[in-house]
Structure formats: structure tokens, C-alpha cells
Amino acid sequence: MKAAIKEIRAPKSIIITEKKIPTPNDDEVLIKIKKAGICGTDFHIYxxxxxxxHRIVPPLTIGHEFGGVIEKLGKNVTKYKVGDRVSAEGHIVCHNCKSCNLGNYHICDNVKIIGVDIDGCFAEYMVMPASNLWLLGNHISDRHAAIMDPLGNAMHTVMAQPVxxxxxxxxxxxxxxxxxTAITRSLGANRIVVSEPNSLKAEVAKKIGADEVINPLEANTYQKVMSLFDSHGPDVVLEMSGVSSAIELAFNAISKGGDVSLLGLSDQQISLxxxxxxxxxxxxIRGINGRRMFETWHQVDEYIKNHGNSIEPVITHEMPLSNINxxxxxxxxxxxxxVVLSI
Ligand SMILES: [Zn+2]
Ligand SMILES: [Zn+2]
Incomplete structure (x- = not known):
């Protein structure tokens, strides 16, 4: 089968290569991948x-966001059949640690992430534990199945507090x-302000539900934010950038009694x-990691059913796996x- 791998410990070095089709164990299924989304994580690996x-050990098949079809079942798998369309939670958890016992699988002590710690989905086939699968109804296209994982990150962050x-x-x-932004809009937020320096992303933010988009690289960002929120500041900040100046803005601007949910990963220590x-x-303040299994997946499934078109402007490109570079x-x-890849 064809697979996109990180070949060596160096920048870029993503190549398409031939690999053996993996064999599912008794509790796994073999999935033929149809579409897969490229994530910021893949870009970090690139x-x-x-x-x-510090995390990646090449050679590794990358990719963790996908939609596909079950091709083969392990002998203990009874909940699914060959031909079922599926996506999957890419965090493979131990079912054994304290977090797992408490139902907090998304913060498992022993998590392994596909395309990061083990082979991922930028390949014609992949194996996956049946317990991680999400069965796709007809209302979810392969294209949208490929972005359920990041849509889930967004959903988890937005649902962490009322908006x-x-x-x-x-x-x-x-x-x-x-x-x-799209989810917050659909949930009936009052005013949504997005801060984003990139003009393409800023344009999409407006299209998708932001009332105002500010450029944080311009002068007086804090004053601008405060004036857009009638000088009280926002009731909720969803921090998605990990950029220290944005985090500083979040904590300066947040209104008294407000909620700050942090998803963006920072590459330095932040002081408060x-x-x-x-x-x-x-x-x-809340730290947001991954998606709740499977509460968030139910919410994402329902969101796509009712508002699937709202996320289309975010998917700017679709191209074959061979064009990954x-x-x-x-x-x-x-x-x-x-970017969604056709496999
Ligand atoms: Zn991702
Ligand atoms: Zn665990």
C-alpha cells in the first residue's frame, strides 16, 4: 500500500512509500482510508x-484525522461489519489508569496517538482498535469525516463553559x-470577536460567524478588544493560538467572573x-485536551448533521495523497x- 511517512529526523522529509498492509489483531479492524485531514500537528512533524x-521516532506513517471503510474485522469484533463507514478517535487509551477508570479517557496516562506515537492514517490502510471507532451515518460525507477530530477539539473547548x-x-x-467560531455562533453567543493576524484566516472567520476580527499585530489590541466588548471585556475567552501575546491579551481582557479555556499549546513558559x-x-481557567470519549463525538456528529455547511469555508483545499508536500x-x-487529502 502507499503511505506518507516521516522518513528521517530532519525538516520536511515526508515521502510517499510502499508499505505492507497491516493485519488487525483480534480487537482491531483494518480500515481502507478514503479522506484524511492535515493537522497542525502534521505540520509540526513536517x-x-x-x-x-522530542516526540516523533521516524520512520512513521503520519496523519490522525480520517474517514474510511472497514475492510477486515478482528475475530472479537462484533459491533461492526465489513463495509461500515467509520472515523475514529485517534487517541488510543489504556482503559486501566485512574483517568480511564473515571471516564476521563481523553487524559489517559498511557495514551498513544495515531500518526504521532504509532502509524497513522496517511496511508491506503490502517488498523484501529474497534473501541475507538465512530460509525458514520449517511449525513456525514468522507470529507467531513476527515475533519471530525479537529471539529471535536473545537467542540470540546466551546462546550467547556456556557457561551x-x-x-x-x-x-x-x-x-x-x-x-x-462557527460552533459558538450556532450556540447563540452574543458577540464574537476573533483575533487573527493572517488575512486569509481573518476573512474566513468573518464568513463563519465572527462579528469582528482584529489583527493582534496592529497597535492597541487590548484597547480595541475592550471597546468591542463595551469596556467590560469578554465573558469567555477561547485561546486557540498558544502565542504568548494572545494569552496575555486573554487574561488582561477577560471580564470578572469570566471563563478562559486554553487549547493552544505554547512553546514557552507563560507567566500570569x-x-x-x-x-x-x-x-x-480550563485546560482542554483532545476530545471527550465519546461525548464530544456525539456533539460533533449532531453538529455536522445540522450545520455541516457552516464549516466548508475552513476546508480550503482537497488534493491527492501524492501531493502532500x-x-x-x-x-x-x-x-x-x-487541507483534506484523498487517499
Ligand atoms: Zn489533528
Ligand atoms: Zn488510561
């Missing part, structure tokens, strides 16, 4: 940044920030003025947002 250097009738600031409009930015303001080039030049 760039070979600090995070990738209805509240003022929301979303910092960072990569695909997850944009999905979060706990007294003035957190304690005296009485705010709630072209996709990374577009991402490097900020000329693409979500």
Missing part, C-alpha cells in the same frame, strides 16, 4: 520543530479556532499575575487552512 524532535448570550473572544483562527488576572477577577508548502505560506 517542520521538525522542538516538539516533533449562549455571552460575549466571546477567540484568539487564533487556525482551523480549530475557526470551527470554534495570579492576584490581578485570576484571583481578584474570580475567573475560571504541496499541501505543506501551502500551509507554510499561509495559503491554505484545512
Amino acid at each position: 517542520k521538525w520543530d522542538n516538539w516533533a524532535q 449562549k448570550d455571552r460575549n466571546v473572544l477567540i484568539t487564533g483562527a487556525g482551523s480549530i479556532g475557526l470551527f470554534a 499575575d495570579l492576584n490581578n488576572q485570576v484571583i481578584f477577577k474570580g475567573i475560571t 504541496e499541501a505543506f508548502d501551502l500551509m507554510a505560506n499561509n495559503a491554505a487552512i484545512k
Whole structure:
């Protein structure tokens, strides 16, 4: 089968190669991949940044967002049949640690992520534990199946606190920030302001539900944000960028009693003025990791059923797996947002 692998420990080095089709064990299924989404994580692996250097062991088949069809069943698998269309939660958990026992699978102590720790989905076939599968109804196309995972990150972040009738600031409009904008809009938020320096992403943010988009690289960002929220600041901040200036803006602007949910990963330590930015303001801070299994998947499935078209502007490109390096080039030049690969 054809697979896109990170070949060696160096920047770029993503090649299409021939690999043996994997064999499912008794509790797994073999999936023929139809479409797969390129994530920021894949781009980190492509760039070979600090995070990738410490986590990725090449050669590795990358990719973790997909839709496909079950081709073969392990002998213990009874819940699915050959021909079922599926996506899957890419975090493979141990079912054994304290978090798993508490039903918090998304923060399992022993998580293995497909396309990061083990072979992923940028390949014609992949094996997956049956317990990770999500059965696709006819209302979900392969194209949308391929973005359920990041849509889930966005859903998990938005659902962490109420947003209805509240003022929301979303910092960072990569695909997850944009999905979060659309979901927040659908849930009846009052005013949504997005901060995003890239003009393509800013344009899509407006299309997808933002009332205002501000460029955080321009002067007086804080004053602008405060004036857009009638000087009280936002009730909710969804931090999707991991950029230190955006995090600083989030905690300066958040209204008293507000909620800050942090999804963006930062590459440095961030300092907070706990007294003035957190304690005296009485705010709630949440760290958001992955998707709740499978509460978030139910919410995403329902969202696509009712609002599937709303996310279309985020998917800027669809191309064959063989063009994967072209996709990374577009991402490097900020000329693409979500790229879906046809496998
Ligand atoms: Zn992803
Ligand atoms: Zn666990």
C-alpha cells in the first residue's frame, strides 16, 4: 500500500512509500482510508520543530484525522461489519489508569496517538482498535469525516463553559479556532470577536460567524478588544493560538467572573499575575485536551448533521495523497487552512 511517512529526523522529509498492509489483531479492524485531514500537528512533524524532535521516532506513517471503510474485522469484533463507514478517535487509551477508570479517557496516562506515537492514517490502510471507532451515518460525507477530530477539539473547548448570550473572544483562527467560531455562533453567543493576524484566516472567520476580527499585530489590541466588548471585556475567552501575546491579551481582557479555556499549546513558559488576572477577577481557567470519549463525538456528529455547511469555508483545499508536500508548502505560506487529502 502507499503511505506518507516521516522518513528521517530532519525538516520536511515526508515521502510517499510502499508499505505492507497491516493485519488487525483480534480487537482491531483494518480500515481502507478514503479522506484524511492535515493537522497542525502534521505540520509540526513536517517542520521538525522542538516538539516533533522530542516526540516523533521516524520512520512513521503520519496523519490522525480520517474517514474510511472497514475492510477486515478482528475475530472479537462484533459491533461492526465489513463495509461500515467509520472515523475514529485517534487517541488510543489504556482503559486501566485512574483517568480511564473515571471516564476521563481523553487524559489517559498511557495514551498513544495515531500518526504521532504509532502509524497513522496517511496511508491506503490502517488498523484501529474497534473501541475507538465512530460509525458514520449517511449525513456525514468522507470529507467531513476527515475533519471530525479537529471539529471535536473545537467542540470540546466551546462546550467547556456556557457561551449562549455571552460575549466571546477567540484568539487564533487556525482551523480549530475557526470551527470554534462557527460552533459558538450556532450556540447563540452574543458577540464574537476573533483575533487573527493572517488575512486569509481573518476573512474566513468573518464568513463563519465572527462579528469582528482584529489583527493582534496592529497597535492597541487590548484597547480595541475592550471597546468591542463595551469596556467590560469578554465573558469567555477561547485561546486557540498558544502565542504568548494572545494569552496575555486573554487574561488582561477577560471580564470578572469570566471563563478562559486554553487549547493552544505554547512553546514557552507563560507567566500570569495570579492576584490581578485570576484571583481578584474570580475567573475560571480550563485546560482542554483532545476530545471527550465519546461525548464530544456525539456533539460533533449532531453538529455536522445540522450545520455541516457552516464549516466548508475552513476546508480550503482537497488534493491527492501524492501531493502532500504541496499541501505543506501551502500551509507554510499561509495559503491554505484545512487541507483534506484523498487517499
Ligand atoms: Zn489533528
Ligand atoms: Zn488510561
